[in-house]
Amino acid sequence: MSKQDNLVTAAVILIGDEVLSGRTQDKNLAFIAGFLGEIDIQVAEARIVPDKQSRIVEAVNALRPQYNYIFTTGGIGPTHDDITADAIAAAFNVGIDYNDEAIAILRERYEEKDFNDARMRMTRIPHGASLIENPVSKAPGFQIENVFVMAGVPKIMQAMMGCLAPRLKGGAKMMSRTVRCDIGEGWIAASLETLQSQFPNVSLASYPFFEKTGMGTNLVARSTDEAALNQVEAALIEMVASASSH
Protein backbone atom coordinates (compact mmCIF):
# COMPACT_ATOMS: atom_id res chain seq x y z
CA MET A 1 0.00 0.00 0.00
CA SER A 2 1.53 3.33 -0.96
CA LYS A 3 1.59 5.97 1.70
CA GLN A 4 -1.56 8.03 1.48
CA ASP A 5 -2.72 10.82 3.71
CA ASN A 6 -5.70 10.79 6.05
CA LEU A 7 -6.06 7.04 6.06
CA VAL A 8 -7.74 5.46 9.04
CA THR A 9 -6.37 1.98 9.68
CA ALA A 10 -7.48 -1.13 11.53
CA ALA A 11 -6.11 -4.52 12.49
CA VAL A 12 -8.17 -7.68 12.97
CA ILE A 13 -7.39 -10.44 15.46
CA LEU A 14 -9.25 -13.70 14.89
CA ILE A 15 -9.16 -15.79 18.05
CA GLY A 16 -9.79 -19.51 17.89
CA ASP A 17 -8.13 -22.88 17.48
CA GLU A 18 -10.82 -23.88 14.99
CA VAL A 19 -9.54 -21.53 12.28
CA LEU A 20 -5.92 -22.55 12.82
CA SER A 21 -6.77 -26.25 12.60
CA GLY A 22 -8.37 -25.77 9.20
CA ARG A 23 -11.61 -27.10 10.64
CA THR A 24 -13.38 -23.79 10.07
CA GLN A 25 -12.98 -21.69 6.93
CA ASP A 26 -12.81 -18.14 8.27
CA LYS A 27 -15.21 -15.68 6.73
CA ASN A 28 -15.01 -12.99 9.37
CA LEU A 29 -11.92 -11.23 8.06
CA ALA A 30 -13.36 -10.66 4.59
CA PHE A 31 -16.62 -9.39 6.09
CA ILE A 32 -14.89 -7.00 8.50
CA ALA A 33 -12.53 -5.72 5.81
CA GLY A 34 -15.40 -5.13 3.41
CA PHE A 35 -17.57 -3.50 6.06
CA LEU A 36 -14.80 -1.15 7.19
CA GLY A 37 -13.82 -0.40 3.60
CA GLU A 38 -17.34 0.95 3.04
CA ILE A 39 -16.80 3.50 5.80
CA ASP A 40 -13.27 4.28 4.64
CA ILE A 41 -11.27 2.38 7.21
CA GLN A 42 -8.47 0.19 5.83
CA VAL A 43 -7.58 -3.15 7.40
CA ALA A 44 -3.79 -3.09 7.38
CA GLU A 45 -2.95 -6.33 9.19
CA ALA A 46 -4.63 -9.42 10.62
CA ARG A 47 -3.55 -12.13 13.00
CA ILE A 48 -5.08 -15.46 13.84
CA VAL A 49 -4.19 -16.70 17.30
CA PRO A 50 -5.17 -19.74 19.36
CA ASP A 51 -7.36 -19.72 22.48
CA LYS A 52 -4.34 -19.00 24.66
CA GLN A 53 -4.10 -15.94 26.87
CA SER A 54 -0.43 -15.12 26.28
CA ARG A 55 -0.95 -15.18 22.49
CA ILE A 56 -4.02 -12.95 22.64
CA VAL A 57 -2.32 -10.43 24.95
CA GLU A 58 0.76 -10.34 22.74
CA ALA A 59 -1.26 -9.69 19.58
CA VAL A 60 -3.50 -7.03 21.14
CA ASN A 61 -0.61 -5.13 22.67
CA ALA A 62 1.52 -5.36 19.54
CA LEU A 63 -1.24 -3.99 17.33
CA ARG A 64 -3.22 -1.45 19.34
CA PRO A 65 -0.56 1.28 19.33
CA GLN A 66 -0.04 0.87 15.57
CA TYR A 67 -3.56 1.22 14.18
CA ASN A 68 -6.59 3.40 14.79
CA TYR A 69 -8.87 0.48 15.58
CA ILE A 70 -8.47 -3.16 16.57
CA PHE A 71 -11.27 -5.70 16.11
CA THR A 72 -11.22 -9.14 17.71
CA THR A 73 -13.58 -12.02 17.05
CA GLY A 74 -14.13 -15.16 19.10
CA GLY A 75 -13.78 -16.44 22.61
CA ILE A 76 -16.53 -14.55 24.46
CA GLY A 77 -18.98 -17.41 24.96
CA PRO A 78 -19.83 -19.32 28.14
CA THR A 79 -17.32 -22.19 28.08
CA HIS A 80 -13.90 -22.68 29.68
CA ASP A 81 -12.10 -22.08 26.38
CA ASP A 82 -13.71 -18.64 26.07
CA ILE A 83 -10.90 -16.57 27.54
CA THR A 84 -10.93 -13.43 25.42
CA ALA A 85 -12.43 -11.08 28.05
CA ASP A 86 -9.78 -12.11 30.60
CA ALA A 87 -7.03 -11.79 28.01
CA ILE A 88 -8.17 -8.27 27.06
CA ALA A 89 -8.27 -7.24 30.74
CA ALA A 90 -4.73 -8.62 31.10
CA ALA A 91 -3.59 -6.77 27.97
CA PHE A 92 -4.88 -3.47 29.37
CA ASN A 93 -3.78 -4.35 32.90
CA VAL A 94 -7.25 -3.66 34.31
CA GLY A 95 -9.58 -5.72 36.49
CA ILE A 96 -12.52 -7.74 35.22
CA ASP A 97 -15.84 -8.37 36.94
CA TYR A 98 -19.50 -9.22 36.42
CA ASN A 99 -20.99 -6.18 34.69
CA ASP A 100 -24.37 -4.93 35.91
CA GLU A 101 -25.50 -3.75 32.51
CA ALA A 102 -24.59 -7.08 30.92
CA ILE A 103 -26.36 -8.97 33.72
CA ALA A 104 -29.51 -6.91 33.14
CA ILE A 105 -29.41 -7.75 29.42
CA LEU A 106 -29.08 -11.49 30.03
CA ARG A 107 -31.76 -11.46 32.74
CA GLU A 108 -34.18 -10.27 30.08
CA ARG A 109 -33.22 -13.16 27.87
CA TYR A 110 -32.96 -16.05 30.32
CA GLU A 111 -35.37 -17.17 32.98
CA GLU A 112 -33.81 -17.25 36.44
CA LYS A 113 -33.45 -21.07 36.44
CA ASP A 114 -31.61 -21.00 33.10
CA PHE A 115 -29.26 -18.16 34.05
CA ASN A 116 -26.54 -20.50 35.27
CA ASP A 117 -22.88 -19.90 36.13
CA ALA A 118 -21.74 -20.50 32.57
CA ARG A 119 -24.08 -17.86 31.18
CA MET A 120 -23.19 -15.54 34.05
CA ARG A 121 -19.60 -15.91 32.83
CA MET A 122 -20.58 -14.03 29.68
CA THR A 123 -21.26 -10.92 31.78
CA ARG A 124 -17.63 -10.64 32.87
CA ILE A 125 -16.37 -7.43 31.28
CA PRO A 126 -13.05 -5.62 31.81
CA HIS A 127 -13.20 -2.46 33.92
CA GLY A 128 -13.59 0.67 31.84
CA ALA A 129 -15.11 -1.10 28.84
CA SER A 130 -18.42 -0.13 27.23
CA LEU A 131 -20.74 -2.82 25.90
CA ILE A 132 -21.43 -3.67 22.26
CA GLU A 133 -25.01 -4.73 21.64
CA ASN A 134 -25.69 -8.27 20.38
CA PRO A 135 -29.12 -8.30 18.71
CA VAL A 136 -28.83 -12.02 17.88
CA SER A 137 -28.11 -13.86 21.11
CA LYS A 138 -27.90 -10.93 23.57
CA ALA A 139 -24.56 -11.70 25.32
CA PRO A 140 -22.71 -8.45 24.59
CA GLY A 141 -19.31 -7.67 23.15
CA PHE A 142 -17.36 -4.73 24.50
CA GLN A 143 -15.07 -1.86 23.58
CA ILE A 144 -12.08 -0.74 25.61
CA GLU A 145 -10.15 2.22 24.22
CA ASN A 146 -9.61 1.45 20.52
CA VAL A 147 -10.21 -2.30 20.83
CA PHE A 148 -13.59 -3.80 19.86
CA VAL A 149 -14.24 -7.32 21.12
CA MET A 150 -16.86 -9.31 19.21
CA ALA A 151 -18.26 -12.83 19.03
CA GLY A 152 -16.80 -15.35 16.58
CA VAL A 153 -20.07 -16.69 15.18
CA PRO A 154 -20.35 -14.81 11.86
CA LYS A 155 -24.04 -13.93 12.20
CA ILE A 156 -23.49 -12.44 15.66
CA MET A 157 -20.24 -10.69 14.72
CA GLN A 158 -21.93 -9.10 11.70
CA ALA A 159 -24.80 -7.82 13.83
CA MET A 160 -22.33 -6.43 16.37
CA MET A 161 -20.42 -4.60 13.61
CA GLY A 162 -23.65 -2.90 12.62
CA CYS A 163 -24.27 -1.83 16.22
CA LEU A 164 -20.80 -0.47 16.86
CA ALA A 165 -20.37 1.27 13.48
CA PRO A 166 -21.61 4.67 14.74
CA ARG A 167 -18.61 4.76 17.12
CA LEU A 168 -16.12 4.60 14.22
CA LYS A 169 -14.72 7.58 12.41
CA GLY A 170 -13.72 6.86 8.81
CA GLY A 171 -10.90 8.49 6.90
CA ALA A 172 -10.47 9.74 3.42
CA LYS A 173 -12.59 7.80 0.96
CA MET A 174 -10.55 5.01 -0.62
CA MET A 175 -11.73 4.27 -4.16
CA SER A 176 -10.71 1.50 -6.48
CA ARG A 177 -10.81 0.62 -10.17
CA THR A 178 -10.30 -2.85 -11.61
CA VAL A 179 -9.22 -3.64 -15.16
CA ARG A 180 -9.51 -7.32 -16.02
CA CYS A 181 -7.50 -8.71 -18.92
CA ASP A 182 -6.60 -12.08 -20.39
CA ILE A 183 -2.88 -11.31 -20.42
CA GLY A 184 -0.34 -12.89 -18.06
CA GLU A 185 1.30 -10.62 -15.51
CA GLY A 186 4.68 -11.07 -17.13
CA TRP A 187 3.59 -9.14 -20.25
CA ILE A 188 2.59 -5.98 -18.45
CA ALA A 189 4.80 -5.91 -15.37
CA ALA A 190 7.26 -3.37 -16.79
CA SER A 191 4.54 -0.95 -17.96
CA LEU A 192 2.79 -1.35 -14.64
CA GLU A 193 5.91 -0.43 -12.71
CA THR A 194 6.41 2.68 -14.86
CA LEU A 195 2.80 3.71 -14.30
CA GLN A 196 3.19 3.18 -10.54
CA SER A 197 6.22 5.46 -10.46
CA GLN A 198 4.22 8.17 -12.28
CA PHE A 199 1.37 8.03 -9.77
CA PRO A 200 2.86 7.63 -6.29
CA ASN A 201 -0.47 8.38 -4.58
CA VAL A 202 -2.22 5.47 -6.30
CA SER A 203 -1.61 1.87 -5.17
CA LEU A 204 -1.28 -0.41 -8.18
CA ALA A 205 -1.50 -4.15 -7.77
CA SER A 206 -1.95 -7.09 -10.10
CA TYR A 207 -3.62 -10.38 -9.27
CA PRO A 208 -3.21 -13.29 -11.67
CA PHE A 209 -6.08 -15.73 -12.02
CA PHE A 210 -6.16 -19.25 -13.41
CA GLU A 211 -9.72 -20.30 -14.14
CA LYS A 212 -11.30 -23.06 -16.13
CA THR A 213 -12.11 -20.62 -18.92
CA GLY A 214 -8.56 -19.33 -19.10
CA MET A 215 -5.93 -17.29 -17.34
CA GLY A 216 -5.41 -13.59 -16.97
CA THR A 217 -4.78 -10.75 -14.58
CA ASN A 218 -6.87 -8.32 -12.56
CA LEU A 219 -5.19 -4.93 -12.37
CA VAL A 220 -6.40 -3.00 -9.35
CA ALA A 221 -5.76 0.67 -8.65
CA ARG A 222 -6.68 2.18 -5.27
CA SER A 223 -6.44 5.78 -4.14
CA THR A 224 -8.15 8.57 -2.25
CA ASP A 225 -7.47 10.85 -5.25
CA GLU A 226 -10.26 10.34 -7.76
CA ALA A 227 -8.72 12.40 -10.55
CA ALA A 228 -5.46 10.45 -10.37
CA LEU A 229 -7.43 7.21 -10.22
CA ASN A 230 -9.31 8.06 -13.41
CA GLN A 231 -6.05 8.82 -15.20
CA VAL A 232 -4.57 5.53 -14.02
CA GLU A 233 -7.64 3.60 -15.10
CA ALA A 234 -7.43 5.09 -18.61
CA ALA A 235 -3.72 4.27 -18.74
CA LEU A 236 -4.39 0.68 -17.65
CA ILE A 237 -7.01 0.18 -20.35
CA GLU A 238 -4.60 1.52 -22.96
CA MET A 239 -1.77 -0.64 -21.60
CA VAL A 240 -3.88 -3.78 -21.86
CA ALA A 241 -5.05 -2.93 -25.39
CA SER A 242 -1.46 -2.29 -26.45
CA ALA A 243 -0.15 -5.52 -24.90
CA SER A 244 -2.98 -7.57 -26.44
CA SER A 245 -2.25 -6.30 -29.92
CA HIS A 246 1.34 -7.59 -29.85
Next chain:
Amino acid sequence: MSKQDNLVTAAVILIGDEVLSGRTQDKNLAFIAGFLGEIDIQVAEARIVPDKQSRIVEAVNALRPQYNYIFTTGGIGPTHDDITADAIAAAFNVGIDYNDEAIAILRERYEEKDFNDARMRMTRIPHGASLIENPVSKAPGFQIENVFVMAGVPKIMQAMMGCLAPRLKGGAKMMSRTVRCDIGEGWIAASLETLQSQFPNVSLASYPFFEKTGMGTNLVARSTDEAALNQVEAALIEMVASASSH
Protein backbone atom coordinates in the same frame (compact mmCIF):
# COMPACT_ATOMS: atom_id res chain seq x y z
CA MET B 1 -4.48 -25.75 23.03
CA SER B 2 -3.32 -27.71 26.07
CA LYS B 3 0.35 -28.45 26.26
CA GLN B 4 1.06 -31.76 24.58
CA ASP B 5 4.37 -33.45 23.96
CA ASN B 6 6.03 -34.11 20.63
CA LEU B 7 3.95 -31.60 18.73
CA VAL B 8 5.44 -30.13 15.59
CA THR B 9 4.14 -26.61 15.03
CA ALA B 10 3.89 -24.20 12.13
CA ALA B 11 2.92 -20.60 11.48
CA VAL B 12 1.41 -19.29 8.26
CA ILE B 13 2.01 -15.80 6.84
CA LEU B 14 -0.40 -14.74 4.11
CA ILE B 15 1.08 -11.84 2.16
CA GLY B 16 -1.17 -9.58 0.13
CA ASP B 17 -3.23 -6.42 0.20
CA GLU B 18 -6.06 -8.25 -1.58
CA VAL B 19 -6.91 -10.40 1.45
CA LEU B 20 -6.74 -7.43 3.84
CA SER B 21 -9.04 -5.34 1.64
CA GLY B 22 -11.73 -8.01 1.74
CA ARG B 23 -11.51 -8.23 -2.04
CA THR B 24 -10.30 -11.82 -1.89
CA GLN B 25 -11.71 -14.45 0.47
CA ASP B 26 -8.62 -16.32 1.66
CA LYS B 27 -8.75 -20.07 1.26
CA ASN B 28 -5.04 -20.76 1.61
CA LEU B 29 -4.93 -20.88 5.40
CA ALA B 30 -7.60 -23.56 5.69
CA PHE B 31 -5.90 -25.62 2.99
CA ILE B 32 -2.45 -25.36 4.56
CA ALA B 33 -3.80 -26.13 8.03
CA GLY B 34 -5.69 -29.15 6.77
CA PHE B 35 -2.75 -30.41 4.70
CA LEU B 36 -0.30 -30.07 7.60
CA GLY B 37 -2.79 -31.60 10.02
CA GLU B 38 -2.78 -34.74 7.87
CA ILE B 39 0.96 -35.09 8.41
CA ASP B 40 0.70 -34.21 12.09
CA ILE B 41 1.95 -30.65 12.01
CA GLN B 42 -0.20 -28.12 13.90
CA VAL B 43 -0.67 -24.56 12.65
CA ALA B 44 -0.36 -22.53 15.86
CA GLU B 45 -0.58 -18.97 14.52
CA ALA B 46 -1.22 -17.08 11.30
CA ARG B 47 -0.67 -13.52 10.19
CA ILE B 48 -1.93 -11.62 7.19
CA VAL B 49 0.33 -8.76 6.17
CA PRO B 50 0.29 -6.24 3.32
CA ASP B 51 2.73 -6.14 0.39
CA LYS B 52 5.17 -4.07 2.42
CA GLN B 53 8.70 -5.20 3.13
CA SER B 54 8.94 -4.02 6.74
CA ARG B 55 5.73 -5.87 7.64
CA ILE B 56 6.85 -9.09 5.99
CA VAL B 57 10.28 -8.98 7.63
CA GLU B 58 8.74 -8.29 11.03
CA ALA B 59 6.31 -11.21 10.76
CA VAL B 60 8.92 -13.68 9.47
CA ASN B 61 11.45 -12.82 12.13
CA ALA B 62 8.88 -12.80 14.92
CA LEU B 63 7.60 -16.24 14.00
CA ARG B 64 10.52 -18.30 12.69
CA PRO B 65 12.22 -18.80 16.08
CA GLN B 66 8.92 -19.82 17.69
CA TYR B 67 7.68 -22.60 15.42
CA ASN B 68 9.17 -25.57 13.62
CA TYR B 69 8.02 -24.40 10.20
CA ILE B 70 6.87 -21.15 8.62
CA PHE B 71 4.87 -21.07 5.39
CA THR B 72 4.31 -17.89 3.40
CA THR B 73 1.98 -17.41 0.46
CA GLY B 74 1.90 -14.59 -2.08
CA GLY B 75 4.15 -11.96 -3.58
CA ILE B 76 6.50 -14.05 -5.73
CA GLY B 77 5.15 -13.14 -9.16
CA PRO B 78 6.64 -10.88 -11.83
CA THR B 79 5.20 -7.48 -10.93
CA HIS B 80 6.53 -4.56 -8.88
CA ASP B 81 4.27 -5.40 -5.93
CA ASP B 82 5.79 -8.89 -5.70
CA ILE B 83 8.37 -8.20 -3.03
CA THR B 84 8.37 -11.36 -0.95
CA ALA B 85 11.73 -12.74 -2.15
CA ASP B 86 13.47 -9.46 -1.30
CA ALA B 87 11.71 -9.29 2.06
CA ILE B 88 12.79 -12.84 2.95
CA ALA B 89 16.40 -12.06 1.97
CA ALA B 90 16.21 -8.97 4.20
CA ALA B 91 14.72 -11.01 7.06
CA PHE B 92 17.61 -13.48 6.88
CA ASN B 93 20.14 -10.74 6.15
CA VAL B 94 21.43 -12.54 3.06
CA GLY B 95 21.92 -11.42 -0.53
CA ILE B 96 19.53 -12.13 -3.38
CA ASP B 97 20.32 -12.76 -7.02
CA TYR B 98 19.15 -14.39 -10.24
CA ASN B 99 19.28 -18.11 -9.57
CA ASP B 100 20.73 -20.36 -12.31
CA GLU B 101 18.47 -23.28 -11.50
CA ALA B 102 15.38 -21.06 -11.59
CA ILE B 103 16.51 -19.49 -14.87
CA ALA B 104 16.92 -22.95 -16.41
CA ILE B 105 13.38 -23.88 -15.33
CA LEU B 106 11.85 -20.75 -16.86
CA ARG B 107 13.91 -21.09 -20.06
CA GLU B 108 12.18 -24.39 -20.61
CA ARG B 109 8.81 -22.76 -20.28
CA TYR B 110 9.27 -19.49 -22.16
CA GLU B 111 10.67 -18.88 -25.59
CA GLU B 112 13.60 -16.49 -25.57
CA LYS B 113 11.51 -13.56 -26.90
CA ASP B 114 8.92 -14.03 -24.13
CA PHE B 115 11.47 -14.37 -21.32
CA ASN B 116 11.39 -10.66 -20.47
CA ASP B 117 12.72 -8.72 -17.47
CA ALA B 118 9.52 -9.18 -15.50
CA ARG B 119 9.66 -12.97 -15.84
CA MET B 120 13.39 -12.90 -15.15
CA ARG B 121 12.46 -11.19 -11.88
CA MET B 122 10.80 -14.43 -10.76
CA THR B 123 14.22 -16.13 -10.76
CA ARG B 124 15.57 -13.86 -8.02
CA ILE B 125 16.11 -16.15 -5.03
CA PRO B 126 17.82 -15.38 -1.70
CA HIS B 127 21.30 -16.85 -1.24
CA GLY B 128 21.28 -20.19 0.51
CA ALA B 129 17.70 -21.04 -0.42
CA SER B 130 16.63 -24.24 -2.18
CA LEU B 131 13.87 -24.15 -4.78
CA ILE B 132 10.32 -25.48 -4.40
CA GLU B 133 8.94 -26.96 -7.59
CA ASN B 134 5.90 -25.34 -9.21
CA PRO B 135 4.23 -27.91 -11.48
CA VAL B 136 1.49 -25.44 -12.51
CA SER B 137 3.22 -22.34 -13.84
CA LYS B 138 6.89 -23.28 -13.32
CA ALA B 139 8.17 -20.15 -11.50
CA PRO B 140 9.52 -21.76 -8.32
CA GLY B 141 9.01 -21.06 -4.65
CA PHE B 142 11.90 -21.53 -2.26
CA GLN B 143 12.91 -22.73 1.18
CA ILE B 144 15.44 -21.00 3.41
CA GLU B 145 16.08 -22.66 6.76
CA ASN B 146 12.62 -23.39 8.22
CA VAL B 147 10.75 -20.91 6.01
CA PHE B 148 8.86 -22.10 2.92
CA VAL B 149 7.91 -19.39 0.43
CA MET B 150 5.02 -20.22 -1.90
CA ALA B 151 2.81 -18.56 -4.48
CA GLY B 152 -0.50 -17.00 -3.45
CA VAL B 153 -2.66 -18.41 -6.25
CA PRO B 154 -4.39 -21.33 -4.49
CA LYS B 155 -3.92 -23.84 -7.31
CA ILE B 156 -0.17 -23.14 -7.46
CA MET B 157 0.27 -23.03 -3.68
CA GLN B 158 -1.49 -26.37 -3.33
CA ALA B 159 0.76 -27.95 -5.94
CA MET B 160 3.85 -26.51 -4.20
CA MET B 161 2.71 -27.95 -0.85
CA GLY B 162 2.58 -31.37 -2.46
CA CYS B 163 6.10 -30.94 -3.82
CA LEU B 164 7.66 -29.74 -0.57
CA ALA B 165 5.85 -32.19 1.72
CA PRO B 166 8.67 -34.77 1.69
CA ARG B 167 10.92 -32.18 3.37
CA LEU B 168 8.62 -31.93 6.40
CA LYS B 169 8.85 -34.06 9.50
CA GLY B 170 5.55 -34.51 11.30
CA GLY B 171 5.06 -34.94 15.01
CA ALA B 172 2.90 -37.09 17.19
CA LYS B 173 -0.38 -37.91 15.51
CA MET B 174 -3.08 -35.45 16.61
CA MET B 175 -6.51 -37.10 16.61
CA SER B 176 -9.89 -35.52 17.11
CA ARG B 177 -13.44 -36.50 18.01
CA THR B 178 -16.52 -34.37 17.47
CA VAL B 179 -19.81 -34.72 19.32
CA ARG B 180 -22.59 -32.62 17.83
CA CYS B 181 -25.60 -31.73 19.94
CA ASP B 182 -28.62 -29.44 19.79
CA ILE B 183 -27.93 -27.94 23.20
CA GLY B 184 -26.65 -24.41 23.75
CA GLU B 185 -23.15 -24.03 25.17
CA GLY B 186 -24.48 -22.51 28.36
CA TRP B 187 -26.08 -25.82 29.41
CA ILE B 188 -22.91 -27.87 29.28
CA ALA B 189 -20.15 -25.38 30.02
CA ALA B 190 -19.72 -26.45 33.65
CA SER B 191 -19.58 -30.20 32.86
CA LEU B 192 -17.17 -29.46 30.04
CA GLU B 193 -14.82 -27.57 32.31
CA THR B 194 -14.85 -30.42 34.83
CA LEU B 195 -14.09 -32.92 32.08
CA GLN B 196 -11.23 -30.71 30.81
CA SER B 197 -9.67 -30.65 34.27
CA GLN B 198 -9.85 -34.47 34.42
CA PHE B 199 -8.04 -34.88 31.08
CA PRO B 200 -5.26 -32.28 30.87
CA ASN B 201 -3.69 -33.94 27.82
CA VAL B 202 -6.88 -33.56 25.76
CA SER B 203 -7.88 -30.17 24.32
CA LEU B 204 -11.61 -29.65 24.71
CA ALA B 205 -13.36 -26.92 22.79
CA SER B 206 -16.96 -26.06 22.02
CA TYR B 207 -18.23 -24.28 18.93
CA PRO B 208 -21.80 -22.99 18.91
CA PHE B 209 -23.66 -22.97 15.62
CA PHE B 210 -26.78 -21.10 14.56
CA GLU B 211 -28.25 -22.61 11.43
CA LYS B 212 -31.57 -22.38 9.67
CA THR B 213 -32.57 -25.77 11.06
CA GLY B 214 -31.73 -24.78 14.62
CA MET B 215 -28.94 -24.05 17.01
CA GLY B 216 -26.54 -26.24 18.89
CA THR B 217 -22.93 -26.92 19.74
CA ASN B 218 -20.08 -28.96 18.32
CA LEU B 219 -17.90 -30.37 21.07
CA VAL B 220 -14.43 -31.13 19.79
CA ALA B 221 -11.76 -33.10 21.64
CA ARG B 222 -8.20 -33.26 20.29
CA SER B 223 -5.24 -35.21 21.61
CA THR B 224 -2.28 -37.35 20.69
CA ASP B 225 -3.41 -39.86 23.32
CA GLU B 226 -6.02 -42.12 21.71
CA ALA B 227 -7.06 -43.92 24.88
CA ALA B 228 -7.74 -40.64 26.68
CA LEU B 229 -9.56 -39.36 23.62
CA ASN B 230 -11.87 -42.36 23.58
CA GLN B 231 -12.68 -41.87 27.27
CA VAL B 232 -13.42 -38.19 26.67
CA GLU B 233 -15.63 -38.97 23.69
CA ALA B 234 -17.68 -41.40 25.77
CA ALA B 235 -17.96 -38.82 28.55
CA LEU B 236 -19.10 -36.15 26.07
CA ILE B 237 -21.82 -38.40 24.66
CA GLU B 238 -23.04 -39.15 28.18
CA MET B 239 -22.90 -35.45 29.11
CA VAL B 240 -25.02 -34.49 26.12
CA ALA B 241 -27.58 -37.20 26.79
CA SER B 242 -27.80 -36.14 30.43
CA ALA B 243 -28.21 -32.44 29.57
CA SER B 244 -30.84 -33.19 26.92
CA SER B 245 -32.97 -35.17 29.34
CA HIS B 246 -33.35 -32.20 31.72
